[in-house]
Amino acid sequence: MALLPPPPSSSSSLVFKVHRREPELLRPEKPTPHEFKNLSDIDDQEGLRSFVRCIVFFRYNPSMEGKDPVKIIREAMVKTLVFYYPLAGRLREGENGKLMVECNGEGILFTEADAEVTLEQLGGTPQPPYPCMDELLYDVPGSKNTLNSPLLVVQVTRLKCGGFSLGIRYNHAMVDGQGLAQFVYGVSEISRGAEAPSILPVWERHLLSASDPPKVTYQHLEYVDTAPNSEIHHEHLGELVDRSFAFGAKEVATLKSLVPQGKQFTSFEILTACLWKCRTIALQLDPDQEVRVMCVVNARNKFKNPPLPIGYYGNAFVLPVALTTAGQLTQNPIEYALELVQKAKGQFSQDYVRSVASLMVTEGRPHFITERTFGVSDIKHSWVLAFDFGWGHAVSGGSADAGSGEFPGCSYLMPYTDKEGGRGMVASLSLPSLAVERFQKELDTMLLN
Secondary structure, three states: OOOOOOOOOOOOOOOEEEOOOOOOOEEEOOOOEEEEOOOOOOOHHHHHOOEEEEEEEEEOOOOHHHOOOOHHHHHHHHHHHHHOHHHHEEEEEOOHHEEEEEEEEOEEEEEEEEEEEOOOOOOOOOOOOOOOOOHHHHOOOOOOOOOOOOOOOEEEEEEOOOOEEEEEEEOOOOOOOHHHHHHHHHHHHHHOOOOOOOOOOOOOOOHOOOOOOOOOOOOOOHOOOOOOOOOOOHHOOOEEEEEEEEEEEHHHHHOOOOOOOOOOOHHHHHHHHHHHHHHHHHOOOOOOOOEEEEEEEEOOOOOOHHHHHHOEEOOOOOOOOEEEEHHHHOOOOOOHHHHHHHHHHOOOOHHHHHHHHHHHOOOOOOOOOOOOEEEEEEOOOOOHHHHHOOOOOOHHHHHHHHOOOOOOOEEEEEEEEOOOOEEEEEEEEEEEHHOOOOHHHHHHHHHHH
């Protein structure tokens, strides 16, 4: 069964001291070009003018005794920033609010810290909601302005057991999750002695910009509110809380067995369908209420003419949606939800991406619709567990905000390794407190079939 795995201590009951040094600006080790670079029209949308937090955890390694992760990562970052020098710049607005980055080498914010807590006290292989996240990634005052502020905020925290955590907050307009992971992977390679990242960064943001003239060739429901007077109110179910649910190979196989044989689908698709249906039931929505599923689709491997270069680290995803009613979703077999998920994903193409870019230009960078929307971002194949700064691969990590924040209806699928070494996925969600038990009940019912 995919049980709700709470941390051994909640962030409210787990209390420990953190000793921080004053944040410092890390600049590229060598002089870099001072220039202005335009962001793509996919980067330059209202919904991405925000910050995302992530964190990665590492165990103590006796072979690294006497070596300091803070010193090693700091030195590797300034070397890596020579290659990724736009990340050391600042975002500016040009004509009509168009985003660009001034590559001025001002630097990223870096904080060194020591925490009087062990990795085991944090859960051994901590999963979202990560306990005491605010302690493990300092919210530097004045650093959360989208414009004219550091694009990366980093904190390396030594733990009492000899392990450590790496917390990062990044400006989403500048990079997506995979782009950020590519940067951190490069830092990890240089920390182990490489002269340069094995995958060199590529800018080329014009490849994801609108055509000239702009051509919107698809209906983009992800940016259109089709039921503007229909809002979901679930305040009576309590405040939103972040929870995570583990799915191993057994659970995924059970969910797949609910679908008639012969139908082709991926693990992402069946998990998204399952989570969407269980969440909708748990929220007790009116049967006529419109509900949406939004799939975060990575475009990197889909571009053919021309292809996106390996090393592209800008935002390279789109958000196609499908919609139905709560009644149809909850009363039909899981295959119905699965078909809607596949319908959403099936809209994707290289032309679809260009159409989104054109929409940003012609419609003034609209924000994607979050009301009545359940979105899923698949980062289970990210490089998080491949990060190795010399202490061995990360034991866990991923998005630190679970699904709360600006888009509480968003869930993240993240890689997971249990204490026996089994690989699986963790799905993070935000749910009203009184809906958590109903969600778990519906999920258990599916998994017991």
